[in-house]
Amino acid sequence: MEPLTDNPVIAEITHHFLALQAYVPLRPIHTEESYEQAIGSLNALLDQGAANDGHPLADLVNALGAMIEQYEAIHYPQEAVSPTDMLRMLMDQHRLSQSDLPEIGAQSVVSEVLSGKRELNVRQIRALAARFKLPPGAFF
Numbered sequence: 001m002e003p004l005t006d007n008p009v010i011a012e013i014t015h016h017f018l019a020l021q022a023y024v025p026l027r028p029i030h031t032e033e034s035y036e037q038a039i040g041s042l043n044a045l046l047d048q049g050a051a052n053d054g055h056p057l058a059d060l061v062n063a064l065g066a067m068i069e070q071y072e073a074i075h076y077p078q079e080a081v082s083p084t085d086m087l088r089m090l091m092d093q094h095r096l097s098q099s100d101l102p103e104i105g106a107q108s109v110v111s112e113v114l115s116g117k118r119e120l121n122v123r124q125i126r127a128l129a130a131r132f133k134l135p136p137g138a139f140f
Contacts, residue, residue: 024064029071038068083120083139084113090132103127 020026024041025034042064050057081089090096098110104124112118120128120139129136 024060026063029067035068035071035075038064042068083125084116086139087120087128088114103131
């Protein structure tokens with residue numbers, strides 16, 4: 001049996017892989033420097049439309065994104081956000097007042113939710129998730 005390195009196909013794959021790694025870091029991310037490089041590469045790919053599933057580099061974007069997510073989960077863990085805080089953030093982002101949220105109910109109901117006197121129910125969460133194009137889990 002011939003060693004893998006003697007195989008011309010493996011030699012060609014190695015050549016292309018090394019060339020690709022000059023632009024896109026396809027290795028686990030362990031340092032802030034390699035994290036920044038990975039973010040830069042991902043942004044460049046996204047700027048070229050590689051987020052589209054039909055793009056030939058879509059799988060590369062997914063692989064690089066997964067490596068970035070792993071690094072961020074360890075080094076930049078996200079704090080849990082309460083449903084009320086999520087609602088406040090969305091209201092701020094969209095410049096909404098309490099009366100602009102009929103999905104929850106009347107302004108008085110929204111006020112009670114924001115003050116912590118009342119919790120969002122499943123119907124309200126589904127309606128808010130649909131309105132803001134978020135998964136319902138964002139409010140749990």
